[in-house]
Amino acid sequence: MTVGIEKCSVNKFKHGQLQPLQEDVVAIERPVALIYNGISHVVMMATPKDLNYFAIGFSLTEKIIESVDEIYGIDIIDSEQGIEVHIELSSRRFMQLKEKRRNLTGRSGCGICGTEQLEQVCQFIPPLSLNDKIHLSDFEQSLNYLKEVQTVGGQTGGTHAAVWLDLNGNFIAGFEDVGRHVALDKLLGYRATFLRNQNLKGVILVSSRASYEMVQKTARCGVEILFAVSAATSMAIEQAKQCQLTLVGFFRDTQGVIYSTKERILK
Incomplete structure (x- = not known):
């Protein structure tokens, strides 16, 4: 069985009708x-x-x-x-x-x-450089990479994922976890371990909303661009603007919402 999954017995129901006891799988937490x-x-x-x-x-x-x-x-x-x-x-x-x-x-x-x-929450992060540039058309297939790394989530529906893409939209690495912050930390840990002697330019895509903590973690590691499948919160947007991180929410291959620092996105 896939690492991170365990079996359990459940009673499912459909259209109000209870079905017999059967075996299912869930993500381990x-x-x-x-x-x-x-x-x-x-x-x-x-x-x-x-x-x-x-x-x-x-x-x-x-x-x-x-x-x-x-x-x-x-x-x-x-x-x-x-x-x-x-x-x-x-x-x-x-x-x-x-x-x-x-x-x-x-x-x-x-x-x-x-x-x-409160001052521990609202911490100043030095503004990021504006060196990284991307074409949104290069990222139209990116959501597929989230699905590919969710070996647990694909079977259970119980995990979030974070993936690392180069500036041309190519997949580099990805991780999943029941916690969206933990999935991001795993990705940033891998990036620091194996990519530190390589070109670190790239984009992070997460399967969740973009909270201020997600923005903070991303910016602290020097990543300039963060895509989120869901919405961004008000503090996430404020933090992104302060540190000049390009924050994109509601990312759906060919559409999305740019909340801050659109200068990195080329036409």
């Missing part, structure tokens, strides 16, 4: 703890595949590291309670992480995605 140098940092719900890329991508997008070279090792330990991903950081990065955690201790939380104060 498990708690995943990211542990840095022996100290637990966060627990996320995720599909248990490609977790090494998730650990790298999360570390980059949350500014725990600046380069994948600052991670010395990753060990994944499975148990009945969940999965532990042990990440060995460089001494300098670990000291910075401990200092950050110490400064947060005792503060009252605002309840937004694990942050403690």
